[in-house]
Amino acid sequence: MPRLAGKVVGQSSFYAAVVTMVVFAAFPFYWMLITTFKTDGDLYNLKSIPYWFNAPPTLEHLKYLFDDTLFVQWLSNSALIGLCVVAITLLVALPAGYGLARMPGRSGENLSIGIFLTYLVPPTLLFLPLARVVTLLGLQDSMWALVVVYPTFTIPFCTWLLMGFFKSVPREIEEAAIVDGCTVVGAFVKTVLPLSVPAILTVVIFAFTLTVQEFVYALTFISSSSEKPVTLGVATDLIRGDIFYWGELMGAALISSVPVAIAYNLFLDRFISGITGGAVK
Amino acid sequence: MSVIAQSAAPRRLARSRFTFDRLEVLGPLFIAPAILYVVVLVGLPFLLALYYSVSAYSIFNPSYTFVGLKNFREVIDSEIFRRTLANTLIFTISAQIIGLLLGKIGAMLLMQEFPGRRLARALIVLPWAVPVSLATLAWVWMFDSLYSVINWTLVAAGLIDAAHRPQWLGQEDLAMIAVAVVHAWRLFPFGVVIFLAGFTSVPQDVLDAATIDGAGFWRRNYQIILPIIAPIIMIAVIFGTVFTFTDLSVVYLLTKGGPINSTQVLGSLAFQVGILSGDVAHGAAICLFLFPFLLVAVILLLRSLRRREI
Amino acid sequence: MAAVVAKDIRKDFGEVAAVDGVSLSVHDGEFLVLLGPSGCGKTTFLRIVAGLERQTSGDVLINDEIVNDITPRARGVAMVFQSYGLYPHLTVANNIAFPLRTQGTPRPEIKRKVDWAAGLLGIDRLLHRRPRQLSGGERQRVALARALVRNPTVFLLDEPLSNLDAKLRASARSELKQFQQKVGTTTIYVTHDQVEAMGMGDRIAVVDHGKLRQVGTPSEIYDHPADDFVASFLGTPPMNLVEHDDGLLGFRPEHFLPREMLDGAVLSELPFRIDRMEYLGSERILYGALDGFQAKREVTAKLPAHVSLSGIRTGEWHKFAVREAELRYFDRDGRRIVSAKEQAR
Numbered sequence: 001m002p003r004l005a006g007k008v009v010g011q012s013s014f015y016a017a018v019v020t021m022v023v024f025a026a027f028p029f030y031w032m033l034i035t036t037f038k039t040d041g042d043l044y045n046l047k048s049i050p051y052w053f054n055a056p057p058t059l060e061h062l063k064y065l066f067d068d069t070l071f072v073q074w075l076s077n078s079a080l081i082g083l084c085v086v087a088i089t090l091l092v093a094l095p096a097g098y099g100l101a102r103m104p105g106r107s108g109e110n111l112s113i114g115i116f117l118t119y120l121v122p123p124t125l126l127f128l129p130l131a132r133v134v135t136l137l138g139l140q141d142s143m144w145a146l147v148v149v150y151p152t153f154t155i156p157f158c159t160w161l162l163m164g165f166f167k168s169v170p171r172e173i174e175e176a177a178i179v180d181g182c183t184v185v186g187a188f189v190k191t192v193l194p195l196s197v198p199a200i201l202t203v204v205i206f207a208f209t210l211t212v213q214e215f216v217y218a219l220t221f222i223s224s225s226s227e228k229p230v231t232l233g234v235a236t237d238l239i240r241g242d243i244f245y246w247g248e249l250m251g252a253a254l255i256s257s258v259p260v261a262i263a264y265n266l267f268l269d270r271f272i273s274g275i276t277g278g279a280v281k
Numbered sequence: 282m283s284v285i286a287q288s289a290a291p292r293r294l295a296r297s298r299f300t301f302d303r304l305e306v307l308g309p310l311f312i313a314p315a316i317l318y319v320v321v322l323v324g325l326p327f328l329l330a331l332y333y334s335v336s337a338y339s340i341f342n343p344s345y346t347f348v349g350l351k352n353f354r355e356v357i358d359s360e361i362f363r364r365t366l367a368n369t370l371i372f373t374i375s376a377q378i379i380g381l382l383l384g385k386i387g388a389m390l391l392m393q394e395f396p397g398r399r400l401a402r403a404l405i406v407l408p409w410a411v412p413v414s415l416a417t418l419a420w421v422w423m424f425d426s427l428y429s430v431i432n433w434t435l436v437a438a439g440l441i442d443a444a445h446r447p448q449w450l451g452q453e454d455l456a457m458i459a460v461a462v463v464h465a466w467r468l469f470p471f472g473v474v475i476f477l478a479g480f481t482s483v484p485q486d487v488l489d490a491a492t493i494d495g496a497g498f499w500r501r502n503y504q505i506i507l508p509i510i511a512p513i514i515m516i517a518v519i520f521g522t523v524f525t526f527t528d529l530s531v532v533y534l535l536t537k538g539g540p541i542n543s544t545q546v547l548g549s550l551a552f553q554v555g556i557l558s559g560d561v562a563h564g565a566a567i568c569l570f571l572f573p574f575l576l577v578a579v580i581l582l583l584r585s586l587r588r589r590e591i
Numbered sequence: 592m593a594a595v596v597a598k599d600i601r602k603d604f605g606e607v608a609a610v611d612g613v614s615l616s617v618h619d620g621e622f623l624v625l626l627g628p629s630g631c632g633k634t635t636f637l638r639i640v641a642g643l644e645r646q647t648s649g650d651v652l653i654n655d656e657i658v659n660d661i662t663p664r665a666r667g668v669a670m671v672f673q674s675y676g677l678y679p680h681l682t683v684a685n686n687i688a689f690p691l692r693t694q695g696t697p698r699p700e701i702k703r704k705v706d707w708a709a710g711l712l713g714i715d716r717l718l719h720r721r722p723r724q725l726s727g728g729e730r731q732r733v734a735l736a737r738a739l740v741r742n743p744t745v746f747l748l749d750e751p752l753s754n755l756d757a758k759l760r761a762s763a764r765s766e767l768k769q770f771q772q773k774v775g776t777t778t779i780y781v782t783h784d785q786v787e788a789m790g791m792g793d794r795i796a797v798v799d800h801g802k803l804r805q806v807g808t809p810s811e812i813y814d815h816p817a818d819d820f821v822a823s824f825l826g827t828p829p830m831n832l833v834e835h836d837d838g839l840l841g842f843r844p845e846h847f848l849p850r851e852m853l854d855g856a857v858l859s860e861l862p863f864r865i866d867r868m869e870y871l872g873s874e875r876i877l878y879g880a881l882d883g884f885q886a887k888r889e890v891t892a893k894l895p896a897h898v899s900l901s902g903i904r905t906g907e908w909h910k911f912a913v914r915e916a917e918l919r920y921f922d923r924d925g926r927r928i929v930s931a932k933e934q935a936r
Contacts, residue, residue, distance in 0.1 A: 018390050018401055021383070025470060026404040028419040029411075031430060035422065043428070050430045092314045099311030102304055113586065115315060117579050118323050120520075122527035124548035125571050128555045128564050129329035130322070152322045159315050184307050213412035215530045216548075220556055231414040235534055246422055253415040264410035265403050268474065486676030489643055494737070495664030495693035508680040 029257070036061055036251035043246060061247030070225050071252055074233035077143050078256075081229055082208045084147045089154040089207045090200070096155075097162025098188060102171070108163070116160040119153060123216040126152075131220050143229065145221045150214060154207040161206070165199040166192065205267045209260050230256045333565035340559030352566040362567065365545040371457070372546060373525040376464035380521060381514075383465070384472020391473065392480055409470035417534040420463050424449035424535075453543040456536050460544050463531050468521050475517035479510030515585040519578050527571055547571055593654040593667075593744040593777055594619045595640060600649035602635055602801075609635045610646070611801035617745075617779060622771050624792035625781045626824070632801035633781045634749055640779065641668050641747050653744055664693070669738035670747040674754060675730050677722040677737075683709075684718040687737045694741070708736040712770075727755050728763060735767075739774065746771070746778040752787060764790055785825045789813065797821045819925040828876060828891045832921070833884040838928070839921035840884070844876070844893035846917040849903070850910040859918060863892065863911040865903065872896065882908065 035043065037057035048054040065071045096115075100108045130149060131140075139145035169192055177187035193200075218232040225237050234252040238245050334353070337346045356362050391402055408416060423430055426448055435441040449459045483506055491505045507514075529548030532538055538545035538553060545553075547570055555564020595617040602610040610632045617623045625633040638644040640651055642663035650657050658666045669690075678686050684705055691701045709715045712732040722730055731751055738746060751767075752760050768791045771778050782788055788795050789809045797804040797812065797820070805817035816822035816830075822841050823829040830841045850860065862882040866889070869876040877892040884890075892911060894900075903909055920928040 014390070014393070015395075017386070018395070021387050021390065022401050022404050024466070025406075025408050028416065028423060028466075029407055031423060032419050046427070050428075050433050092318060095311035096315035099308040103308055103312075111312070113583065115319060117582070118319050120523055120575060120579060120582070121323055121327065122523065122548075122571065122575075124527045124529045124551060125330065125568050125575070126323065126326045128551065128561060128568055129326035129333065131556065132329065132561075133322075133326060149322065151318060155315055155318055184304055209410075213414075215412070215414040216552075219529075219533070220552070231412050235414045235418060244422070249418055250422065253418050257411040257415050260412060261407055261410045265406065268406065484674065484676070486672040486674045487678060489638075490670070490672060490676035490678070490737075491689075492643060493641060493663045493668065493670045494690035495662075496689075497693075500693065505678060509678075511680075 029254075032250045032254045032257075035246055036254055038247065040247060061245075061251045064245075065248045065251050069248065069252075070228075070233060070237065071230075073226055074228055074230040075256070077227065077233075078212050078229040078231070081143055081146050081150070082211045085150045085154060085211045086204050086207045088147070088151045089158050090203065092151065093155050093158040093162055093203065094193075094200075096159045098166050098192070100159065100163040101166035101169075112160050112163045115156050117156075119156040119160075123153075123214075127216055127220045130217070134221050139221075141222055141224050141227060143222065143227045146211075146214070146217060146229065149217055149221075150211050154210055157210075158203045158207055161203060162196075162199060165196060169195055202267050205263045209263050212256075212260055330565045330568055333561050334569050336562050338561045338565075340561065348562075352562050353569075356563060356566045356570075361542045361545065362550070364542065365547060365550045365567075366570065368457070368544060369526060369546040372461055372464055372528075373522055375461045376468050376525045377518060377522055379461075379465035380468035380472045381518065383469035384474075384476050387469065387473035388476030388480055391477060405473055406470045408467050409474075413467065413528075413530040414534055416467065417463060417531050420459070420466075421450070421535055424459055426451060450536055451540055453540055456540060456544045460532060460535055463535060464525050464528070467531070468525065471521060472517065475513060476510075479513045480506065482513070483509055512585045516582060519582045519585070523575065523578055526574060595745055595777060595779065596650075596652040596655075597636070597640065598650040598652070600636060600639055600651070601647045602632070602639060602644065603647045608801050610639065612649075613798070613801070613803045614649075615796055615803065615806065617777055619777055620775050622768065622778045622780065622791060622793045624788040624795045625779060625798055626783070626785060626788040626792075626795050627798035628783055628824070631798045633798045636798070637670075637747050637749055637779060637781050640745070641670050642666050643670075664690075667741075667744035668747055669741065669743035669745070671731075671734045671738050671749065671751045673750045675722075675734040675751075677730060677733055679722050682719055682721055683714065683725070683733050686722070686733055687740050690737065690741050704740050705736075708740040711739065711774075712736045728759050731755065731763065735770070743776060746776050746780075748778065748780045750782050751780075752782070753784070760787075767791065786827070789825070797824060799824075815927075815929075816919065817927055819921045819927075822919060822921070822927075828893065829888075830919070831886065831890050832888075833881060833886040833890065835884065835920075838923050839925070841919040841921060842913040842917055844891040846913050847890075847892040847911055848894065848913075849898075850912045852898070853912050853914060857915040858912040859915055860910060860912045862908050863890065864908045865905050867905060870896070875900070877903075 034051075034053070037059070038053060039055050039058045039060065042048060042053065042055040045054070097112075100112045100115075102108070103111070134140050134145040134149070137145070137148070139148065173191045173195075174184075174187040177191045178184065182190060212229070213231065214229075215231045215235070218229050219236075222228055222232060225233065228237070230252070234249060234256065238249045238252065332345075335347060335349060337344060337348050337352075387405060391398060391405070422428075429446070429449065431449070432441070432446045436443050436446065441447070447455050449455045487505065487509070488501065491501045496505065527548055528546060529552055532544055532546050532549040533552065536544045538549045542550075547567060551564050551567040554560050554567060558564075595615075597613060597615045600610050600613045601608065613632075613636055615623075625636065627633045635644060639646045642658070642661065646659070650659055652658065653666055653668075663670075678689065681689065687705045687708055688701050691704060696704075705718070706715070709718055712735055714729060714732050714736060717725065717729060717733070722733070725733065731754075734751070752763055755763055764787060780791065792809060794806060794808055795812050796806045799820050805812060805821045807815075812821060813825050816825070819832055819839055819841070823832060826843055828844050830843050831847065832839045832841045834840075847861070847863075850858075861884075863877075863879055864882070865877050865879040867878050869878075874896050875894045875898075877894065878889040879892075880886070881890050920930075922928050
């Protein structure tokens, strides 16, 4: 009997721990969700129970968001910036990763670690001088400034990721193609690239999510509402004076967060194997 | 075989093609754009920051007069700066500790098979997966001076008197707690993911051997598993520390460094001084205080990366 | 030092029975080999005996005590894994000392036992190295020392030689056997390599698809296989099995010789068409077909190389024969039909 009781206590405390942790992690998102659909009257009512709807849910915040703010503009800005940055990243990181992977000796690995380390140089160190550089280039207050600057943090990590991947592709395949008459570039494109689709996908998702999440550079370089990416627009423009438009704010936050969260979950397993890849021999 | 290479012209062509079509030549070419990007848009700005920090440059007086270490001295003398540095350290350390603890516990929980495990994992990862600024906004709303759901819950549970609702973002000590909580909340899913990766990377044979040798649950964890995954954890700690130490978004959106600069961190202070006030020189000096710390982080990271070979 | 008895052990993984009712008795001090192809359940069975897995039904007894609910450590078993399972972050000395530390053995005694075990296995000079600095053979010895150091009741070995180079395997095999004879601990050894099994085992237990096919000494298993699976699993090349009388007729390649070599015995003549020959230095393998008998594989004959092959050419039929006493008959289910004459023997 005591064994059974012990088992029950063990199981229930296990589930209690899991539930607590999940609630701690996810509650703010539930809060986002419910705020989006509550009427203003319900939201700003000190007497009501905040955890559920006291008046029927409404779409008025979402309507306002899409009709009367630049939210859609911000979303398309972010998407455009993301796509451009992904393109630049792939163009630069793919050959770089390949070159490093095929470099003889340890110099390739050392150089890649050097590139990777720049990932650790934070925006909060560089934003000041970069603001000057951006003005010099005439890109101040334009989202193209972000397109130019964002690859500084996507390229290092993606190069390192791709290098690790290309190293695991046996050279024999390219050598066979070269023996069959391909140029080096041709061999790379025809044999290695098709095999690298999962790694490339990882890079695309990673670069895109990193880009869409960024805030510091956006805050520094851009002030015109129409140029803002969604992370900046939501945080600054949905506050008129001192008044926060919480319904709209949370709605915007929710809509912008969902695709990123989904993308993250997709590539989580690859990210893990990337980090431990070297450790698990 | 010998019939093919008879005429001279094709042979010459083949040789020149061969010269350029070798990996020894093309390799550096492939790598060059990446290196160029990094040098021009990371290396040069860094040097520029150094340059500004020893000048008297500001928006209103864009001159490049050299002032030596005057800016640094002025910055260090400022009380706000000292408070800022302390804050940065406090937030970073507390976030790491909580993040590590919760990360380890979370990973241990998620290693068990139970119905809904995948959903639980997806939900636990959310804080880290979602853009910083948007997640922080949700917390701003949760800490709201009037409508805070946290306060409502505390009052409803009878723990707090309705008249004495805590002003999370308005009171110094509470604001510190609020920032620390948001940082830890953001960071612990990263810890969970790293620990999960670590736990699954320990070979089953080693775990079985430990069981056979009589190691119980705790001994297996602390004497076998943890030492083996230490390098991975180290890498994660370094990353996490850098993320928190160099943060600007959380503080800026939650408290703007207030109330009265009590929650400023290096990043947000640099932004305030360098961009909002236009004092580029001092702003750059503040930024550069991040650097020695980053250097230490980089060295530790390199050592951990080398030690990954187990 | 103990006798191990397994009574009707079953282990189900969902729908699949990995171990399907295995009953086995291992005598005290015996070296018993569990032999079978990959995935046959032998490793699962070993882990059940160790206490790492719990059987779905059945009992495990060590020294006449049921140990079903007892932890591996309390059972006193020691195990050597295929990849050795050495603790990568500990020195060799600490690896060996670990099982003693978990039991709270006092420090001077730990040192004494570690030195003794290391000495027995010839790895004293390696005590301060880490596993990653050792060769495969050295790592295996460390794993053995770690198993030995707490005087276990039973040694459980899970394919410990499969990660070694082929050359090293042969010498490691004999060293291991001598080692076991010296310490005299009951040993259960799992492998898929029948040469290892024949060379090392006091008795062999052949397992397939979770079921025990036969237990016996190497000569019993080899000369008197209980069914066609055992018959074809042991022996290189495997026993020839041809269809005969609604069952199978079997004979080993080394007993299938040219008629001229087998004078003066009761024989069965089998015309043999040779399709190809392999010269392996010490022997020759002839591949071909029998007249009038259907077989799933090529029929093989194994001749010592010093036997001349005058007159034997490929593509031709030759008179080959097998001694009557070496023929084995199997019924339609694969079980061996033992004639009354054999039983009397």
